[in-house]
Amino acid sequence: VGTHQEAIREDSESEAVVPGESPDCEWARLPQELLLHIFQYLPLLDRAYASQVCRRWNQAFHMPELWRCFEFELNQPASSYLKATHPDLIKQIIKRHSNHLQYVSFKVDSSTESAEAACDILSQLVNCSLKTLGLISTARPSFMEVPKSHFISALTVVFVNSKSLSSLKIDDTPVDDPSLKVLVANNSDTLKLLKMSSCPHVSPAGILCVADQCHGLRELALNYHLLSDELLLALSSEKHVHLEHLRIDVVSENPGQHFHTIKKSSWDAMVRHSPKFNLVMYFFLYEEEFGPFFNEEIPVTHLYFGRSVSKEVLGRVGLHCPRLVELVVCANGLRPLDEELIRIAKHCTQLSAIGLGECEVSCSAFVEFVKMCGRRLSQLSIMEEVLIPDHKYSLDEIHWEVSKHLGRVWFPDMMPTW
Structure with missing residues (x-):
């Protein structure tokens, strides 16, 4: 098999049928809609290999609809059993399809190298208009080991250029209050889900900023230490959001850790404001x-x-x-x-x-x-x-x-x- 770059070259001239098949079975003549459906089920590397079959399959490989939803898998082969998205494919995808990406996730292992590679890719998404972004660490520390300035700079590129983010999952990252202000300044009308547990650089003030500006917010996930009576009362205000899901992680890092108490009156205010909201709590x-x-x-x-x-x-x-x-x-x-x-x-x-x-x-x-x-x-x-x-x-x-x-x-x- 040729190199990965050759796998997605645009100048394939072959109109061959699959070896071993009869001449009556002309795979190259499959309807474009059917090809697209098949390609969506293929792992990325297999999808790239399939694009070598003929010109029409190569054209299907580059259809914008195929790249709206994409997961970058980044890991170090020496320390992970997960398959990684090949760097050559990543370069080609960003070059050709960054403006088509809408639903993107990054799955990285615990290595700093993988997290830094994810930040580098984020920094290149200047032509994108993402609707969902998920940063998923299969094991700690990952993004927490990346220099904070590098991570914030990369994430800000997406916040500023997208302007239509509806779902953001950034657990276990060094995101901070100023970067959240950039998020809401550019995506306040569209943000519906914000999941940010275990983000130590975010304060209750940062969450309040999101609650104050993002009136369409429907789901919020955060650590218990960010939960406060003030936040619940803000979320319960008539001029603010109507949450459907509030997810709280109550996690002890060290035995004997102190946890504050939330007043019953604050919870009552939430129920009065949003009677059907779900409060999901994970206790560790x-x-x-x-x-x-x-x-x-x-x-x-x-x-x-x-x-x-x-x-x-x-x-x-x-x-x-x-x-x-x-x-x-x-x-x-x-x-x-x-x-x-x-x-x-x-x-x-x-x-x-x-x-x-x-x-x-x-x-x-x-x-x-x-x-x-x-x-x-x-x-x-x-x-x-x-x-x-x-x-x-x-x-x-x-x-x-x-x-x-x-x-x-x-x-x-x-x-x-x-």
């Missing part, structure tokens, strides 16, 4: 750090516990989370959660999805939980080892009883699905 805390949480009513709808969480905390969830729709408990310990699960079923009347792993529930309590929730439980992912047989049900019997109350066939999971 040590057990002793849950003190400030779930002591008063909180309008959380989707709750994910990634580390061990105590019976006491889950008991408070059952009392103070009436809007809960989805609950995932990845670990709890060896004390059965019978009472806590029944309390959640009783008070969380909108609960429709639950996942349990590395904890224990007696079979009788689990059946009672399912009976109380009924057929609104659209998702029920329970690891088999969670269920403890008792005097009423064995593991062989429980799936029949649960299936009866769900109105569909159900079995415990062998592997978690969340």
